[in-house]
Amino acid sequence: MPKGLLYLTVFLLSLSSFCQKDSLALNYDKTKIVQKEISAQDIEVYKNDPNFNYEVVQNDAPEWWIAFKNWAGNLLIRFFEWLFGVNKASGALNLFLEFLPYVLLAVLLFILVKFFLNVNARAISYAKKNQATMAMSEEEHIIKNENIQKLIQEALANNNYRLAVRYYYLFILQIMTEKELIDWQIQKTNEDYLKELKQERLQHPFKDITRLYDYIWYGEFPMDHEKYQKAESSFSTLKQLLSNG
Incomplete structure (x- = not known):
């Protein structure tokens, strides 16, 4: 091998070794370090930030x-994190999540x-309906089957004047039914019977006793002799008018 070629080879190998050693050398930062001063005003900013408030409130x-x-x-939170792909709610969403439990409780x-x-209204309505049905059934039985004049005398003997008024009104309905002046039906009202009366001379007196009956019996007006x-x-x-008619 020529000497020149040998020297060139040795030189290149030496250069390669030097470059490898140089690439592993550490570069130290020689920049001058400046100490950061934290003022009381800087601390106050963080103290007033609710995101840095770690106090435990009772x-x-x-x-x-x-x-x-x-x-x-x-x-x-887990639902909205899944829905919106966020790790933590913030802003308006965070405020919404804070108040949502109160809203849910109020709705519940x-x-x-x-x-x-x-439920209570249905129970009351059912009780009233039952009571009305029982009362109407009793009235039907009295008008069709009872000696109402005898019932009036028994009520008066017991000083039960309200009950006597009720029986007297049913007695009038009984008479008008027998004379076919009205068609008594359990579902009809007293106003229906007033409209059925064709004789004008009976309309006003019947209207008067109907008003008395409603006031005394349904209005629970206290009665004495x-x-x-x-x-x-x-x-x-x-x-008397019915008897003469």
């Missing part, structure tokens, strides 16, 4: 409410109150 709410709120909040209470009110005699006078007048 909560006086019942444990069941705290558990419900945490459960609902965590459930909704509203549904429960409405449910119980509806003197008040009964005044009411009985109106009933007797209509009874």
Whole structure:
């Protein structure tokens, strides 16, 4: 091998070794370090930022409410994280999630109150309907089967003047039914019977005793012997007209 070629080969190998060693050398940062001063104003900014407030606030709410709120909040947070692909709610969404448990509880209470009110209303309506049906059935039995004049005398003997007025009114209906002046039916009202009366001379007296009957019996107006005699006078007048007709 020529000497020149040998020297060139040795030189290139030496250069390659030098480059490898140089590439492994550490470069130290010789920039001068400047110490950062933190002022009291800088600290105050962080103290006033709620995101850096780690104080534990004592909560006086019942444990069941705290558990419900945490459960609902965590459930909704996971849902919105899945829905929007976020790791943590912020801004308006965070505010919405904070108030949502209260809204859900209010809706739940509203549904429960409405449910119980509806149940109670249906029960009251059913009781009233049953009571009205029983009363009407009793009236039907009295008009069709009983000696109403005897019932009136028994009520007066017991000083039950309100009941006597009721029997007297049913007695008038009984007479008008027998004379075919009205068609008594259990579902009809007293106003229906007034419209059925064709004779004008009977309409006004019947309207008067109907008003008395409603006021005394349904209005639970207290009655004594003197008040009964005044009411009985109106009933007797209509009874006399029916007898003459």
